[in-house]
Every structure is written in C-alpha cells, then in structure tokens.
Amino acid sequence: MNKEICKFDIIIAGAGVGGISAALAAARLQQRVLLIEQADEVGGTGVFSSVSLICEFRDRGGRPINSGIHRELFPAAYTHYSEQVVPTYDEQQLKANYNKLLGAEPLLTIWTGSAVVQADMRDNRIAQLHISGKHSGIVSAPVYLDATADGNLSALAGLSYHLGRESDGKLQSATATFKVSGFDRSLLQQPDIRLWSAIHSLRRELLPFYQELKEAGGTNNPRTGVTCFPYPDGEALLFNSTSVLEVDPTKPETVERGIKEGSKQAEELFAAIRQHPAFQHARLDYIAPKLGIREGRRIVGEYELTAEDCLGTRHFEDMVAACAYSLDIHDPEGGTTRLERIPEPGYYHIPYRSLIPKGAGNLLLSSRCISGTHEAHSSYRIMASVSAIGEAAGTAAALCVFQGLTDVRQVKPAHIRFILQMRGQFVEGSVERVSLPTASSS
Ligand SMILES: Cc1cc2nc3c(=O)[nH]c(=O)nc-3n(C[C@H](O)[C@H](O)[C@H](O)COP(=O)(O)OP(=O)(O)OC[C@H]3O[C@@H](n4cnc5c(N)ncnc54)[C@H](O)[C@@H]3O)c2cc1C
DSSP states (O other): OEEEEEEOSEEEEOOSHHHHHHHHHHHTTTOOEEEEOSSSSSOTHHHHSOOOBOOOOBOTTSOBSSOHHHHHHSHHHHHSOOTTBOOBOOHHHHHHHHHHHHHTOTTEEEEOSEEEEEEEEETTEEEEEEEEETTOEEEEOSEEEEOSSSOHHHHHTTOOEEOSOTTTOOOOOBBOOEEEEOOOGGGSSSOOTTBHHHHHHHHHHHHHHHHHHHHTTOOOOOOSSOOEEEOTTSSEEEEOOOOBOSOOTTOHHHHHHHHHHHHHHHHHHHHHHTTSGGGTTOEEEEEOSSOBOOOOOEEOBSSOBOHHHHHTTOOOTTEEEEEOOOEEEOOTTSOOOEEEOOOTTOOEEEEGGGGSBTTOSSEEEOSTTSSBOHHHHHHHTSHHHHHHHHHHHHHHHHHHHHTTOSSGGGSOHHHHHHHHHHTTOOOOSOOOOOOOOOGGGO
C-alpha cells in the first residue's frame, strides 16, 4: 500500500448523480476535488440500475424547481418538454454526458474501482480516509462529502443513522429493471409509445399475460401491474416491474439474494409478455447490471425532513434545494405503491441542515442519504432532487474551503444560494453576494 497521503480540497465518496453534481459544482469553484467510486465506472443507480423516468421537477405552474446541473444532465427534458410525452432518458446517453462534463474539469480527479473502507476520526472530524482497490492508500481533505446513497462514509465515521420505516425497520422493495427491444409497434393499439396515453394502453395490453403468469404460480413477483417506460426514441422499453422484498444494502447477503430473485422475475415477466403478438420476436437486451435499491441509511442530521414538511410544501430559511416529486413508497411488504402528490404549489424546500450530519464538523451529505424520515426519503430520493442536493453540497463544501471555515455549519445558506442562483439553479430566500475564487488564485 502507498503510505503517502494524497491531499485534496474536497473528497467525495460515491459517483452517482449526487456525487457527480457535487463534484462538478465544487470543481467549477476552483477546488481540487477527488471523486472516489467503488464501481469500475461512474454513474451509480441512474446508469447501472437503468431507472429511465425523469421524475417531476416542476411546480404546478410548470416552472422548473430543479435546474442547474440537472439541466446539463438532461437538457432535452427542459428544451423539448411536452405534457403528452413520457420524459425519459437513455442511460448510455447519461453516462456519456457524465463523462463529458466531468472530463471538462481540470481540477477534478476521478478514481474508479476504488472504495472508501475506513474513516479516521479526530475531534469529531474526519482526519483521513483509507481507500482500497485500484488507488489503495490514504487521502485527506478539509471537507468530505458522503455521496454513497447508503450513507456508507457516514457509517464508517461512526455517525448515527436510521434504516427502514420507523415502525419496523423495513425498507422499500428493490427492483431489477430490464430493457426490451425488437417488438412490432404496428401491432400495438397505440404504436407511438413515447406518449403517456400509448404507454398506459400498452401496460393494459400486457397485463393479462402477466396475470396469467401469476395465476399459474410462475413468479414470486408481488406486483399487481406491469410498469414500463419508453426509451426516448420510442424503439425500446425499460421495465421497472419486478419487486424483491427485504433487500438491505447494509447486508451484502440480502443484495446477493435480491440480484438472483430480481433477474429471475425479469426473465419470467419477459417470457410472459412475449405471448403478446407484438412481442413475439422481442429481445431482452439486458437486465440492469446493478440491482435497483431504493432505500438505505438515512443519516441523522441537524434537521430531519418529514412527510409533513413535504406535503405541507414547507419553506425553510436555510433552503438550498427543492423537490417536486410525490411521496412514492414501494411497499416493503409487496402491497400497492403509495403515491401521494405534493399539493399546490407542488414543491417543498430542502434545508441545508438536512445535509449536515450530527457529530462531524467537516462532512456533508450529498446523495439520497440526507436526514429525513422513511416517507420523506421516498420523495426526495429521485434524480432531480438528488442532483440539486449534490450541487448544493458541493457548493457549500467549496465555500467552506475557500472561506477558510472550520465547520460546515459556518457556511451561510445565503452564500450557497447566491452561487447556485448565479449558476442557473432554482433558489428561494435571500442571497448574499460572495466573492468567488478565480482560476489563478487557487
Ligand atoms: C428501481 C428504481 C427505480 C427508480 N426510478 C427512478 C426514476 O424513474 N426517476 C428518478 O429520478 N429516480 C428514480 N429512482 C431513484 C434514483 O435513481 C436514485 O435514488 C438516485 O439515482 C440515487 O442517486 P445517488 O447519487 O444518491 O446514489 P447512487 O446513484 O446509488 O450513487 C452512489 C454511488 O456510491 C458508490 N459507493 C457506495 N459506497 C461507496 C464507497 N464506500 N466507496 C466508493 N463508492 C461508493 C456506489 O457504487 C454508487 O455508484 C429509482 C431508483 C430505483 C432503485
């Protein structure tokens, strides 16, 4: 192992949408950023679990309440939006986009195939991280970001967390998504599957084949319906329709079981839909390489966001991000999904305090692991809000470093909002001008 300590301004663990958005935000503020990803490529759940749908990021008046880096990741969702068309993305396109944006930042170092395996604490601060894998060794920085989705870095740092719903600790179900192409759209009742009306019609057409499979005992999938979304070109479908219970990302053996069970359910469902005349020659292009896990640790932070905050469209003085997506709980016991829309005006604020874990002075939460309840998490876990959370966390971390602050709590939300606003992100509340570092002063 290389014993020399590599030093950076900011170290981010996890390169999903939260970590990538944070890395871009911080590197653009002239910080030397290290982004560490345990997988061989960056992208996380949005690429390797193929989730497809660009979930709601507008208020009821149609105004985007997430923009900024999210807009750079999914530009067509802003420029080509139509209420009739299902807003989806192609995960290969997203991956290419991530790599293009990350590759344009000279101050950003990316280590893939490298996992954070230990965090050394000193006086309630992370002093250094141990990395294993391709870049094994020790790294340190004044500020760290936990973008691991499951709060793995915070757990390594010994911080408190919640897991699962409050009543019994059970987690939302997991899903193995899969891609299908090569079907004959002319044999569908509505061939242009890019449209909401056509996709609803298709789901109804496929349902009897799935029901027959279930009635014959041909699958353990507890779902009652078939859920699929079109790829943007309307030539392929992404099925988000399997359901595996009791998968806990902190217990590798349950994930192993989940991968096997999810793949089995995907193959069973694919065989069933091939009974439909349009799908007789369809191809199962792939089952997503990473099991889609909806929920992991929620780190205890300075403020715990609740369902009442979401459904009460709550505003916070320290808002640094917003979310317009419904509470969306895939029943841990396999029952029907609870989908509850955010009432008028259709969004709520995410406060800076929810990004600050209790018990550490130099760590910020930068993915779906922010501080919130099981119900609130089911809403803000989607990519638009996680991107906004990441962008805010990366901005706050950069401010902390270049203002020479010793604790992330000292960063002013009005300063974070000033920078976010300048860069095209949606903010509400007062902003306070702050001078930014230039390339030459870094
Ligand atoms: C089945 C399913 C369907 C979904 N559908 C949608 C949808 O339609 N639309 C939508 O917007 N959202 C959807 N979501 C939610 C959304 O995709 C995720 O919540 C979001 O992408 C999470 O982003 P993240 O950055 O928090 O985490 P991730 O994208 O999971 O990234 C975390 C990264 O951290 C890495 N990591 C973990 N531990 C370490 C470590 N110790 N060291 C280094 N790296 C580490 C992981 O390998 C991973 O790459 C869905 C989720 C699932 C599971």
